Amino acid sequence: MKKYDFIIAGGGMAGLSLAYYLLQSPLRDRRILILDRDQKNRNDRTWCFWERDPREPLSPRINQRLAATRPFESILFRSWKSISFHGTTYSGLLDMGRYRYKMLRGIDFYSFMEAELAKWPNVEQKQATIQRIKDTPQGGFIIADDEPYIADYIFDSTFALKLDQPENHNLLQHFKGWVIQTKSPCFDPQRPEIMDFRVEQHGDCRFLYVLPFDEHTALVEFTLFNDTLLTDAEYEADLRQYIDRYLPTGGYVICETEYGVIPMSDEPTQENPSEHIIRIGTAGGFTKPSTGYTFQRTQRYLQTIVKNLTDTGKPNRKEPWFKRRFKFYDSIFLNVLEKHRYPADDIFTRIYTENPRRVFKFLDEDTYFLEELRLFATMPFWPFLSAFFDVLRRKVVG
Known part of the structure; x- marks a missing residue:
């Protein structure tokens, strides 16, 4: 049975980010194993987030927090200084002040991480299905594709929340989006629409994102906050209706499709369920329940975990x-x-x-x-x- 210093169970955004921060720390020489069942070789998702312009002077407290996402500044797909909003009583630009709205594509993140991890011979990546994770007196124990491994710490992003306890609120953010290319130049590349509520609400919270790449290309995404998923046909019907009604495309083709479901739940999570297992990502409560935003919080929390691990030998992150x-x-x-x-x-x-x-x-x-x-x-x-x-x-x- 092979022994590692750290095993990262789940090689998605949280797991790969953690590996990156470990390799930027004094712990860079430790043996690390990353396990994931899928190859990260396609543009399967998009992360959007806002943060203050790093070139502007800020308070020390916020400067420290902003350092979280700056390692990925070079691979951002788009960054916007202004955003549009279309609500019930207002339609137009929102004042973001010193904030910027940023977009990072999954494929760019995965490619960046692949190149970074390839520099380190002490990092192993294996495509395998994780079957079991448990704590033992000797360390965190994991079985993947019937192979056993053990480590001082296992960082687990695969644990599934229950999302069905009546004392909690358990909604979903679910969405389907198309990258479309239009015949007519109908997008302003400097002005994304982060929320457009001009769709039938059906008693829920439903809106569209329009994130332009150039005058002819944009990601148009239909998003809902509720507890019931739609059929593919229902998502697509609302997408088509919105595009036909509000975007003068002159005709369009669908270049890419993305779909996702993010829990919006206040279910209590155990970031440290045992001595040698630490949950990260959504499994560790890194997703903000009221918005579904995960990327920036994950970067912040992981940096704190690595700092604690470096300073004290223990990764436990304590919240004031x-x-x-x-x-x-x-x-x-x-x-x-x-x-x-x-x-x-x-x-x-x-x-x-x-x-x-x-x-x-x-x-x-x-x-x-x-x-x-x-x-x-x-x-x-x-x-x-x-x-x-x-x-x-x-x-x-x-």
Whole structure:
């Protein structure tokens, strides 16, 4: 049975990012094994996120946090200084201040990581199906394709959340998108649309992204926040209807398709379920429940894990007590969506138009409490108050 210092179970975004940060640290000479059942050789997903312009002076606290995603600045597919929004009472540009909206394609990330990992002979990658992970007194034990391995620590991104416990809020962010090429020049490459609610809501939260690559090419993505997946035909019907109604394409062809499902759940997660096993990615609670955004939080959390591992020999990441308030905020927002307490398209319109710049800082969990109170004051009072007490009942009273 082969012994490693670190085994990374799951070679997706979280697992590969962790390997990268380990190799940039004093732990770069440790033996690392990465296991994943799939080859990462196609553009299977896109990550979008916002962050402040790294060229601008910031507070030391935010500068430290922004360092998380800068290693990938060179492989960004697109970066925009302005974004558009189309809600219930407002249509136009949003004031992002010093923030930038960024897009990273899966294939570019995988290619970058493949080149980086190939530089290190102490890193092994194996395509295998993971069958079992457990803790033992000797270390983390794993079986993949009937082969046993052991390591000082296993970093696991494959653990599946339950997503069915009644005391939790369990919604899904699911989406289907097309990269289309149009006959007519109908896109502004400098102006992506991050939320367009001009689709039938059906009591849910439904909107379109339009992320332009050039005047003729864009990713058009239909996204929903609810608890019920659609059929392929239903996703495609809304995509076609939106394109035909709002985009003067002159005709178009579909070049690429992407589909995904991200849990929007406040289910408590165990990042450290045992001494030698650490869960990362969605399995470790790295996905923000109220938005489904994962990429930037994953980079931040992984850097902290590697720093702790370097400084103390243990990877355990501890979150300050007062920082946990954001999880409570997430639960309240999920409750409003789950119980249909107020139209979601109007909630997002208020959030983005009445909180310029502050909203991006808030969603990144970089705000101070006073800033959060100012944002809450722009929300519909009674629906969120009802959600507040319902969350208390479900989480505290049970």
